[in-house]
Amino acid sequence: MGLVEQLPAAWRYLLENQTEFVELLTTHLQLVVVAVVCAILVAVPAGILATRRPRLKGYILGTGNVAQSVPTIAIIFLVFPVLGIGFTTALVGLFTYAILPILTNTIAGIEDVDASTVEAARGMGMTDWEILKQIQLPLALPVIFAGIRTASVITVGTAYLAFFIGGGGLGLWVVVGIKLFNMPQVLAGAIPGALLAIGMDSLFALVERRLGGEGLQNASAAGA
Template sequence: MSIVQQLPAAWDYLLANQEQFFQLLVTHLQLVLVAVVCAILVAVPGGILATRRPKLKRYILGFGNVAQSVPTIAIIFLVFPVLGIGFTTALVGLFTYAILPILTNTIAGTEDVDESIVEAAQGMGTTDWEILRRIQLTLALPVIFAGIRTASVITVGTAYLAFFIGGGGLGLWVVVGIKLFNTPQELAGA
């Protein structure tokens, strides 16, 4: 049977297990939301610091690149001996993976502000902090939000891995559905 033919059965499975679905969905969304908010709180200031201190930029981007290059599941299992099984361990893996898109977009958006605008503000006596807050970050916001959107999509897609470490989420239905050859359950989780 094709996946399209399995969709009605997946819908029936979802309706029959609504309570469990909403519990898994809430956990999944909590993982995503907390991971992305924490990544924003680290990556935006990190990106600003990288644009203010060019010598640190290489190290900050290096950290982001390493965080992105290590698979989420590997990060989860590296953190497991320290944090144990559960939500927090999964959260660390998802948070780490979400940093790079926000970091690179913060740097790119801030650096791409037209230099003539910055020079005009300096000529009018605007402080560096005011230039950053009122001009650079304001003009960079669309680019920063694009990074946040990318990080959110990546995190939603990888949050199913939380199942492997006992973190919950919709990965439970996806992985159990695959193991039991229960396509309706797998599709309902996906």
């Protein structure tokens, strides 16, 4: 039986297990939101620092590249001896993997601001902090948000690995369904995650476009 034919059965499985589904989905969302927020709090300041301290830029990007190159499941099992099993251990792995897209986009967004715009602001007597706050960050915001958008969508998928460390999430249904050859259960866990990723990507794309217009207006007002 093909996947399309399995969809009604998957829907029935979801309806029959609504309470468990809500719990798994809630945990999945918590993992994604907390991991991405923590990544933002680390990556954005680190990206700003990298643009202000060129000597540190290589080290900061190198750290981000290493974090991205190590598989999430490997990070989870590396921190397992320290934190044990559960939500927190899974969160560390997801957070680490979400850093690089936000970090690189923060650096690129700030550095791509037109040099003549920065020089004009400096010629008006604005300090480096004022230039960063009123010119560079508003103009870089859409690019930074694109990194957050990428990190969020990636984290929705990698959060399925939380099951292997007792972190919960929709991965429970997917993995258990595969072990039991229960395709409706697999689909009931996989499809909501795919829809969640698509929904988040579409929502963030809309916000990103709006931020682009607002950032340009704010930077123009500051430089006027």
